[in-house]
Amino acid sequence: MRTPAPAAPPSPRSVVARNKLMRTAERLYAEKGFANVSVRQISEAAGQRNNSAVQYHFNGRDELIKAILSSYTDVIEERRIAMVEALLGTERAVTREEHFACLILPGVEYHIEAAAPTWGARFFAQAIVEPALREYVIQEQLNTPSLRILNTHGAVRRKDFAPGLFQRYSAMVRQLSVHAFAELEYDLANGRIEQREAEARWRLLGQDLITSLCGLSSALLGEAGR
Amino acid sequence: MRTPAPAAPPSPRSVVARNKLMRTAERLYAEKGFANVSVRQISEAAGQRNNSAVQYHFNGRDELIKAILSSYTDVIEERRIAMVEALLGTERAVTREEHFACLILPGVEYHIEAAAPTWGARFFAQAIVEPALREYVIQEQLNTPSLRILNTHGAVRRKDFAPGLFQRYSAMVRQLSVHAFAELEYDLANGRIEQREAEARWRLLGQDLITSLCGLSSALLGEAGR
Incomplete structure (x- = not known):
């Protein structure tokens, strides 16, 4: 099930979080491979307290x-x-x-x-x-x-x-x-x-x-x- | 931790099982990608009753x-x-x-x-x-x-x-x-x-x-x- 993306323009804090998730995911995927990195690991490594940060900001792995x-x-x-x-x-x-x-x-x-x-x-x-x-x-x-x-x-x-x-x-x-x-x-x-x-x-x-x-x-x- | 491979020559039944696991894994990985297939799914699709069949026959995903x-x-x-x-x-x-x-x-x-x-x-x-x-x-x-x-x-x-x-x-x-x-x-x-x-x-x-x-x-x- 997909959570729709927030319709309002993203807050500066949200932009920062998205960016941090993207850079972290890019690095982890490049180093370990798509098969060896979970979205939970990405959220944690990006310092997001919420484990479903990837879901919230991108509606899942593929959109990220x-x-x-x-x-x-x-x-x-x-x-x-x-x-x-x-x-x-x-x-x-x-x-x-x-x-x-x-x-x-x-x-x-x-x-x-x-x-x-x-x-x-x-x-x-x-x-x-x-x-x-x-x-x-x-x-x-x-x-x-x-x-x-x-x-x-x-x-x-x-x-x-x-x-x-x-x-x-x-x-x-x-x-x-x-x-x-x-x-x-x-x-x-x-x-x-x-x-x-x-x-x-x-x-x-x-x-x-x-x-x-x-x-x-x-x-x-x-x-x-x- | 790795289970060592069986030292005795594999039984015919074991050869069949290994081969079935290999062909199944090849197909699933090719179709869905390494990131989207678990070793458990491979064992199940290959008709293995034991979910750790990949571990038993190959000592894990990479050796498979x-x-x-x-x-x-x-x-x-x-x-x-x-x-x-x-x-x-x-x-x-x-x-x-x-x-x-x-x-x-x-x-x-x-x-x-x-x-x-x-x-x-x-x-x-x-x-x-x-x-x-x-x-x-x-x-x-x-x-x-x-x-x-x-x-x-x-x-x-x-x-x-x-x-x-x-x-x-x-x-x-x-x-x-x-x-x-x-x-x-x-x-x-x-x-x-x-x-x-x-x-x-x-x-x-x-x-x-x-x-x-x-x-x-x-x-x-x-x-x-x-």
């Missing part, structure tokens, strides 16, 4: 997860849309490197500026393989204005592909970027990669992904001399 | 998951090693298409022959993003003989890459193949793609992945005219 996803998507989208607009506002033709840089670098810059540790990428990777959330996550990401603009006016366009192929290409781009970001975040969190190397490794990941996506798209479009 | 993973890896490995040996036993040079075909096609054939529905790919994708299992899954896959042989004697070799790059390349190959397989399995299970198209879609996925990995590897090796 969706709220965290949106906040992550929003932060990336803000950077990406600025980059896309700056790029497409120029007169000259856009290169594929620039196209994929718009996809990849906003995430790279977010992780570098956030300073260690971050949890968003691991959280996102888990949400996108969770059966009940997967469809939602994919749709929410596809519907961002920056992606819609890039796919229409960028250097790799929907219309360049044979029927059906764009969707399959687009899924591969998503799979690669989501999980590559998550794996670097895991390696930094677990000390497999040292924290002082973090910035260099995020930049390297960005460059690897841009290079790989140029090669991948070119091959799928039948261009590359293989 | 590892057993399922191994059975999936073994099935794929059996096909892949035969393909690798047949390919490398020829005199002529191996092409990159053939190299990546060895990586990808055993999974494609498995899904086609198993006949719908399958659960292994979704199960695998969830295990590889679960913080407590991730490292184990990655190591187990890297250690298969077929991959070690391909990376040493195939058409894209460890030694072709600049220091550090092979590992990053190899992670991308894994991310793309694991999650692309899982997504097609989801789409078939959810009816987004119709069952009568299954075989054609698995073959298309295989070809897309081989093409993409040729382009990706070539770009990372600095060869492609981008």
